[in-house]
Amino acid sequence: MSKRDYYEVLGVDKSASPEDIKKAYRKLARQYHPDVNKAADAESKFKEAKEAYDILSDDQKKAQYDRFGHVDPNQGMGGGGAQDFGGFGDLFDMFFGGGGQRRNPNAPQRGNDLQYTMTIEFKEAVFGKKTEINIPRTETCDTCQGSGAKPGTKPETCGVCHGSGQQEVVQNTAFGRIVNRRVCSACQGQGKIIKDKCGTCHGAGKVKKQRTISLNIPAGVDDGAQLRVSGEGESGTRGGPPGDLYVVIRVKPHDFFEREGDDIYCEVPLTFAQAALGDEIEIPTLTEKVKLKIPAGTQTDTYFRLKGKGVPRLRGHGQGDQHVKVVVVTPTSLNDEQRELLREFSRLSGEQTHEQQQSIFERMKKAFLGE
Numbered sequence: 365m366s367k368r369d370y371y372e373v374l375g376v377d378k379s380a381s382p383e384d385i386k387k388a389y390r391k392l393a394r395q396y397h398p399d400v401n402k403a404a405d406a407e408s409k410f411k412e413a414k415e416a417y418d419i420l421s422d423d424q425k426k427a428q429y430d431r432f433g434h435v436d437p438n439q440g441m442g443g444g445g446a447q448d449f450g451g452f453g454d455l456f457d458m459f460f461g462g463g464g465q466r467r468n469p470n471a472p473q474r475g476n477d478l479q480y481t482m483t484i485e486f487k488e489a490v491f492g493k494k495t496e497i498n499i500p501r502t503e504t505c506d507t508c509q510g511s512g513a514k515p516g517t518k519p520e521t522c523g524v525c526h527g528s529g530q531q532e533v534v535q536n537t538a539f540g541r542i543v544n545r546r547v548c549s550a551c552q553g554q555g556k557i558i559k560d561k562c563g564t565c566h567g568a569g570k571v572k573k574q575r576t577i578s579l580n581i582p583a584g585v586d587d588g589a590q591l592r593v594s595g596e597g598e599s600g601t602r603g604g605p606p607g608d609l610y611v612v613i614r615v616k617p618h619d620f621f622e623r624e625g626d627d628i629y630c631e632v633p634l635t636f637a638q639a640a641l642g643d644e645i646e647i648p649t650l651t652e653k654v655k656l657k658i659p660a661g662t663q664t665d666t667y668f669r670l671k672g673k674g675v676p677r678l679r680g681h682g683q684g685d686q687h688v689k690v691v692v693v694t695p696t697s698l699n700d701e702q703r704e705l706l707r708e709f710s711r712l713s714g715e716q717t718h719e720q721q722q723s724i725f726e727r728m729k730k731a732f733l734g735e
């Protein structure tokens with residue numbers, strides 16, 4: 365994709381003064397800042413303008429651009445380098461140099477989100493659970509309704525900043541008059557002064573409270589899942605909406621079952637005789653015991669699938685499967701009779717080994733020969 369010329373992006377002439385460039389950029393930024401403009405292409409227009417301004421407002425980069433045009437960042441040309449255009453920054457930052465009070469101190473502000481980590485049992489994650497959690501959070505003070513002032517009184521508008529929360533500091537420099545804004549020191553940027561503080565919250569307008577919140581953990585939730593409980597975060601300020609509560613689910617491991625997504629894995633032991641002769645064995649699943657037919661001649665580490673015996677799918681219908689791995693266990697303590705019978709078995713087996721075993725023996729023989 366070919367890039368538009370930076371001067372064209374900002375709609376200025378090549379001979380434009382730094383002041384004109386700045387003006388042109390501010391106009392575009394105001395028009396396309398994603399906080400203001402929700403159009404689909406606003407973000408890319410904003411980024412384009414910011415990139416153009418970043419280059420054209422920097423004497424060195426501008427001179428380089430004027431001489432060489434767009435530089436492919438992949439070519440690693442000195443000086444330029446790849447730039448991060450990911451963030452937007454705040455409109456305020458952009459126009460007032462940042463660092464100060466960012467927003468109108470009287471504007472409503474959304475409450476903070478909260479995060480809570482909860483550990484649940486393996487089967488609770490599989491089947492879901494209705495539960496309650498206790499969380500500490502800040503809430504609007506009931507005594508003063510969040511104003512921070514003693515009931516019957518009101519916070520007063522700050523006389524220093526007249527409610528804006530900012531102080532202007534004017535400096536006369538060689539380049540002209542520079543106006544800086546900083547947080548008002550009289551009201552710490554609040555725009556208001558509380559003379560008689562509320563006795564409950566001591567002027568904060570908020571109090572810490574322990575809240576019990578009921579939580580519905582859906583069946584099939586997995587370790588690391590995050591549940592959002594809308595509006596159960598901290599209270600907003602000046603009538604702003606509350607934040608959300610995020611509950612992070614940790615699932616305890618199970619002694620027998622292992623889980624991978626919606627599927628369950630388990631391992632069951634088989635005796636040599638069961639594996640050789642075949643058998644029907646009982647397998648525990650998440651809900652019940654089921655019978656599993658082991659065919660004669662089953663090898664160790666063979667998997668059998670119990671369809672639909674896994675975890676209910678969190679989204680959509682049905683459930684996963686249970687995978688049963690059978691492990692043939694070699695007996696460790698034999699009595700005389702068993703030992704005798706196995707010797708007899710071995711003698712009778714002779715050279716009649718299984719085809720698969722033969723190929724293993726073949727490969728081993730070759731390895732002995734150094735092949």
Ligand SMILES: [Zn+2]
Binds near residue numbers: 524525552555
């Ligand atoms: Zn003030």
Ligand SMILES: [Zn+2]
Binds near residue numbers: 562
């Ligand atoms: Zn209060």
